[in-house]
Amino acid sequence: GNSVTQMEGPVxxxxxAFLTINCTYTATGYPSLFWYVQYPxxxxxxxxxxxxxxxxxxxxxxxxxYRKETTSxxxxxxxxxxxxxxxxxxxxxxxxxxGKLIFGQGTTLQVKP
Amino acid sequence: EAQVTQNPRYLITVTGxxxxxxxxxxxxxxxxxxxxQDPGLGLRQIYYSxxxxxTDKGDVPEGYKVSRKxxxxxxxxxxxxxxxxxxxxxxxxxxxxRNSPLHFGNGTRLTVT
Numbered sequence: 001g002n003s004v005t006q007m008e009g010p011v012x013x014x015x016x017a018f019l020t021i022n023c024t025y026t027a028t029g030y031p032s033l034f035w036y037v038q039y040p041x042x043x044x045x046x047x048x049x050x051x052x053x054x055x056x057x058x059x060x061x062x063x064x065x066y067r068k069e070t071t072s073x074x075x076x077x078x079x080x081x082x083x084x085x086x087x088x089x090x091x092x093x094x095x096x097x098x099g100k101l102i103f104g105q106g107t108t109l110q111v112k113p
Numbered sequence: 114e115a116q117v118t119q120n121p122r123y124l125i126t127v128t129g130x131x132x133x134x135x136x137x138x139x140x141x142x143x144x145x146x147x148x149x150q151d152p153g154l155g156l157r158q159i160y161y162s163x164x165x166x167x168t169d170k171g172d173v174p175e176g177y178k179v180s181r182k183x184x185x186x187x188x189x190x191x192x193x194x195x196x197x198x199x200x201x202x203x204x205x206x207x208x209x210x211r212n213s214p215l216h217f218g219n220g221t222r223l224t225v226t
Contacts, residue, residue, distance in 0.1 A: 043203055043217030100161065103155040
């Protein structure tokens with residue numbers, strides 16, 4: 001079946017450290033891939049997306065590249081800030097399906113000053 | 114402002130007492146969906162709707178009902194809530210079923226005692 005696996009959290013970093021959150025997927029067909037972010041007490045917000053292999057999504061200093069050969073979509077940021085503390089969700093959708101987003105379990109990031 | 118509005122934000126109820134969580138979007142989106150978020154499980158889809166009067170089950174529909182009488186509204190109904198429905202619920206909408214991102218409400222935290 002279709003699924004998304006994220007690295008276990010929580011991830012704790014110091015301000016200005018480099019961030020990687022791993023995400024791999026299993027999918028039949030050609031998925032679109034997304035990263036969503038959830039700040040405390042809020043709903044999820046789209047952070048970035050990529051719709052085909054080798055596409056790079058980017059936003060607010062975050063980047064992720066759609067790697068079909070390794071079925072991965074790892075999230076990276078060169079220098080994290082305290083304000084980046086949140087829960088990050090990797091997700092996929094297949095154009096052939098009902099439009100459903102399939103989410104990973106989420107990774108909590110805590111950035112300390 | 115484009116948004117998805119859920120009410121209430123917090124709800125505490127007792128087993129068996131019917132309740133409704135409302136959801137409204139002002140973006141003229143055709144697609145709407147309900148998810149529940151539980152620790153370690155990420156988000157799981159409960160029900161979705163492709164358009165007015167068109168609804169279908171997601172991955173965890175048991176114990177829930179929905180209706181889509183108008184394009185903007187998609188209420189979630191728990192006819193006889195049970196403690197295992199204690200969770201954080203999110204309504205979401207998007208423009209179509211392909212690569213459009215989901216827009217989420219701020220969530221409803223439900224506790225069933």
